Every structure is written in C-alpha cells, then in structure tokens.
Amino acid sequence: MSLTLDKPSERLEALGTYIDGKIKRYNLMFAVNGGAFALGKLIRTPATANILGGLSLTHLATGAIAFTFLMWFDIWLWGESMRKGYFGGEEVFQWRGKAILSLLSSLLIAGWLLAVSRWTIAILIFASLSILGALLICHYAQGSKTKLSN
Numbered sequence: 196m197s198l199t200l201d202k203p204s205e206r207l208e209a210l211g212t213y214i215d216g217k218i219k220r221y222n223l224m225f226a227v228n229g230g231a232f233a234l235g236k237l238i239r240t241p242a243t244a245n246i247l248g249g250l251s252l253t254h255l256a257t258g259a260i261a262f263t264f265l266m267w268f269d270i271w272l273w274g275e276s277m278r279k280g281y282f283g284g285e286e287v288f289q290w291r292g293k294a295i296l297s298l299l300s301s302l303l304i305a306g307w308l309l310a311v312s313r314w315t316i317a318i319l320i321f322a323s324l325s326i327l328g329a330l331l332i333c334h335y336a337q338g339s340k341t342k343l344s345n
Contacts, residue, residue, distance in 0.1 A: 209281040213288075216273055224266040228303050231259040235310065256307040263307075264324060267300035268331060275335070297328075 238252050274288030274296070304324060308317035 209277075210287070213274075213277045213281070216277070217270065220266065220270045220273060224263060224270070224300070224303075227262055227266075228259055231255055231262075253311045256311040260304050260307050260324075263300055263303045264328070267296060267328065270296055271332065272335065301325075 234250075235252055235255055238250065238255065271293070274292060278284060278286070278288040301321070305317065305321055308320055312320070
C-alpha cells in the first residue's frame with residue numbers, strides 16, 4: 196500500500212522522517228563499530244591480564260560483523276519501505292544510496308575480517324556474506340511484490 200503525498204508539506208514531513216531515520220541508523224552502525232574498534236585496541240594492548248575477561252579479538256570481530264550485516268539489512272529495509280510506502284518508488288533510496296550503504300558496510304566488514312584472519316579466508320567469508328545479502332534482498336523483493344499484487 197503506497198500513500199499519496201499531495202501537499203508539499205506532507206512530502207517535506209515524509210522526507211524529514213526518512214532522513215532522520217537514515218541518520219539514526221547510520222550513526223548507530225558507526226558508533227557501535229567505533230566502540231568495537233576501541234575495544235579491539237584495548238584487547239591488543241600488552242597488559243598483564245585482559246581487562247575484558249575472556250573476550251578475544253575474534254569474538255569482538257564476529258559480533259561486529261554480525262551487527263554490521265544486520266544494520267545493513269535494517270537500513271536497506273527502512274529505505275525500501277520509505278521509498279515504496281511514501282514516495283511511490285521514487286526520489287529516495289535509489290541505486291546510489293543502496294550502493295553507498297552496501298560499500299560502507301562492506302568496508303567495515305572487510306576491515307574486521309582482515310583484522311582477525313588471512314586475506315584468503317576474509318575473501319571467502321566476505322563472498323559468503325555478499326551472497327547471503329543478495330538472497331535476503333531477493334527474498335524481500337519477492338515478498339513485497341506478492342503483497343502489492345494482492
């Protein structure tokens with residue numbers, strides 16, 4: 196179901212909601228990854244004992260990768276729902292926004308993979324996550340086409 200935003204004030208309000216939601220989601224993704232990178236620095240700093248208990252860099256990286264992947268998917272779903280639900284499939288979250296989101300998320304994930312594994316393993320895991328992401332997007336797109344036709 197797509198809403199029609201006839202008045203300029205309605206379009207501006209919807210655009211403001213879209214931008215606010217997008218900024219909050221991006222800020223969360225970068226804040227959590229920044230905090231995780233800072234924790235990673237603490238883990239790698241030579242000390243008599245790990246101040247974070249049994250948390251290793253691999254554990255931290257695994258959590259950060261999972262979180263970044265989930266945030267990528269959440270932002271994608273948010274952008275798609277706003278684009279289709281309020282803007283008639285136009286104006287917002289077009290291919291450029293999707294590419295920027297995917298590339299930023301990919302850089303974060305690749306950084307974590309390279310921090311804890313050899314580049315060959317990092318490429319294999321990265322390729323697997325990319326395929327999973329593509330499958331999720333295709334599944335979501337197929338589901339929304341079915342809902343729109345009903």
